[in-house]
Amino acid sequence: MTELIQVKNPATGEVIQEVKIDTEKEIYEALKRGNNYFQEWRNVNAYERSRLLKSWSQKIHDNKEKIAEVMTLESGKPLQESLGEVNYATSYIDWYAEEAKRLYGRTIPAASETKRIIVSKQPVGLVAAITPWNFPAAMMTRKAAPALAAGCTFIVKPAEETPLTTMKLVELAHEIGIPENAVQVINGRGSEVGPLFTESDFVRKITFTGSTPVGKSLIKNSADTVKHVSMELGGHAPLIVAEDAEIDVAVDQTIASKFRNAGQTCICANRVIVHDSITEEFVGKLTEKINKLKVGNGLKKDTQVGPVINEKGYDKIVSQINDAIDQGAEVLCGNRYDADKEQGYFFVHPTVLQHVDLDMKIMHEETFGPVIPITLFHDIDQAIEIANNTPFGLAAYFFTDNYKIGTYLHDHLDFGVIGWNDGAPSAAQAPFGGMKESGLGREGGVEGIEPYLETKYLSVGGL
Numbered sequence: 442m443t444e445l446i447q448v449k450n451p452a453t454g455e456v457i458q459e460v461k462i463d464t465e466k467e468i469y470e471a472l473k474r475g476n477n478y479f480q481e482w483r484n485v486n487a488y489e490r491s492r493l494l495k496s497w498s499q500k501i502h503d504n505k506e507k508i509a510e511v512m513t514l515e516s517g518k519p520l521q522e523s524l525g526e527v528n529y530a531t532s533y534i535d536w537y538a539e540e541a542k543r544l545y546g547r548t549i550p551a552a553s554e555t556k557r558i559i560v561s562k563q564p565v566g567l568v569a570a571i572t573p574w575n576f577p578a579a580m581m582t583r584k585a586a587p588a589l590a591a592g593c594t595f596i597v598k599p600a601e602e603t604p605l606t607t608m609k610l611v612e613l614a615h616e617i618g619i620p621e622n623a624v625q626v627i628n629g630r631g632s633e634v635g636p637l638f639t640e641s642d643f644v645r646k647i648t649f650t651g652s653t654p655v656g657k658s659l660i661k662n663s664a665d666t667v668k669h670v671s672m673e674l675g676g677h678a679p680l681i682v683a684e685d686a687e688i689d690v691a692v693d694q695t696i697a698s699k700f701r702n703a704g705q706t707c708i709c710a711n712r713v714i715v716h717d718s719i720t721e722e723f724v725g726k727l728t729e730k731i732n733k734l735k736v737g738n739g740l741k742k743d744t745q746v747g748p749v750i751n752e753k754g755y756d757k758i759v760s761q762i763n764d765a766i767d768q769g770a771e772v773l774c775g776n777r778y779d780a781d782k783e784q785g786y787f788f789v790h791p792t793v794l795q796h797v798d799l800d801m802k803i804m805h806e807e808t809f810g811p812v813i814p815i816t817l818f819h820d821i822d823q824a825i826e827i828a829n830n831t832p833f834g835l836a837a838y839f840f841t842d843n844y845k846i847g848t849y850l851h852d853h854l855d856f857g858v859i860g861w862n863d864g865a866p867s868a869a870q871a872p873f874g875g876m877k878e879s880g881l882g883r884e885g886g887v888e889g890i891e892p893y894l895e896t897k898y899l900s901v902g903g904l
């Protein structure tokens with residue numbers, strides 16, 4: 442019997458489309474085709490792979506309004522953000538279309554006149570990707586583009602909530618001539634597809650963006666076949682506002698970082714740590730601006746904060762807010778909801794909590810919602826200790842115009858991505874990824890193609 446995923450609009454709870462779940466046999470066949478085709482795709486010359494990637498990017502641009510609308514319908518994010526994500530997604534394709542031409546090897550002086558030492562790069566093979574719902578386009582392209590550029594074939598399983606954007610991107614890739622077996626999409630439940638990917642001998646690499654517990658299970662399950670793994674996992678970003686910070690900049694960048702995608706991004710500022718001498722001014726200006734944010738259906742032009750993705754996400758946010766309030770946190774704004782469990786829509790109004798302490802759930806569990814907990818510090822080492830005190834190490838932010846404090850913070854914060862007076866640090870040309878339990882490997886920049894390559898060393902003797 443055909444099983445279907447119901448893709449719902451998180452702003453209304455309505456079913457937008459039903460998508461067929463691929464059977465185990467269909468997934469096996471797709472992996473087999475991807476593996477077989479690898480031998481052909483790796484031999485397509487780098488300039489042709491580059492040309493195909495560029496025309497894929499162009500095709501996505503040509504269809505960006507349509508793609509953005511689909512993304513808003515299935516993920517809930519405001520239309521402007523969806524358009525921004527389409528641009529962000531293509532920036533990875535554009536970057537790796539160029540990197541395809543720069544897969545350099547090297548020669549190394551040998552310790553003998555009769556030898557040559559030559560190092561070259563080759564693609565790892567078929568890559569299987571699993572992506573989350575919060576960035577259905579960009580999380581896919583920042584894996585697919587370097588994989589295809591390196592000469593790997595690629596198969597992706599998108600999140601059940603947001604398969605439509607990914608399916609559209611793959612359809613456009615085929616339309617411009619990227620072969621169907623070079624890039625494929627399959628649909629299914631993560632818990633069922635995961636083992637099919639990790640146990641398959643056809644797959645040489647697993648690349649995953651999603652939660653830390655699922656990432657850990659994929660790493661474990663990849664061990665038996667010794668697959669390459671890249672993991673972009675959860676975060677719990679601290680944002681430190683130092684005594685000398687330009688308050689208006691810090692306020693605007695905190696809002697930009699926190700409320701994008703209704704606070705459902707892995708690098709959202711989750712713990713705001715403010716110097717005690719400036720709290721009043723910072724908090725006053727912050728709450729004044731936050732109170733003006735428009736919450737609503739992402740398709741409406743003036744919406745700035747959309748719904749949260751589903752009931753599970755909503756329940757977690759509400760429980761974190763209630764736990765903080767029960768333990769003495771003060772609500773400065775928000776803590777208002779517009780949700781209907783029957784209909785299936787969940788809006789959380791931007792919330793700011795003060796007098797938060799480190800025992801509260803919100804300070805150590807990843808928060809995926811529009812909530813800012815504020816805690817205070819007096820000396821900078823105290824701020825660093827609070828910031829580093831979780832198992833996560835994805836993104837951190839700090840605001841200061843004092844270069845000594847800035848460089849000290851940079852040196853002591855254990856995070857893979859750091860924004861200094863910058864709440865939006867992601868860029869295709871920069872390596873993105875986490876330390877500690879936030880991940881393994883980097884995506885973006887020159888670092889982002891390396892995980893799709895093997896290094897091969899040739900020693901020529903008897904010369």
Ligand code: NAP
Pocket residue numbers: 571572573574575576580598599600601602629630631632633634635636650651652653655656658659672673674675676706707708807835874875879880
């Ligand atoms: P999730 O539950 O881990 O789901 C992400 C993907 O994994 C979905 O495609 C899901 O499929 C699949 N999945 C679920 N269980 C699986 C299993 N047992 N084996 C294999 N795949 C499985 O994460 P989420 O809560 O939806 O997404 C948000 C998380 O992603 C957050 O923790 C966030 O920080 C992280 N994230 C990290 C980055 C980064 O770059 N570091 C970027 C964005 C998001 P189904 O939809 O079928 O369940």
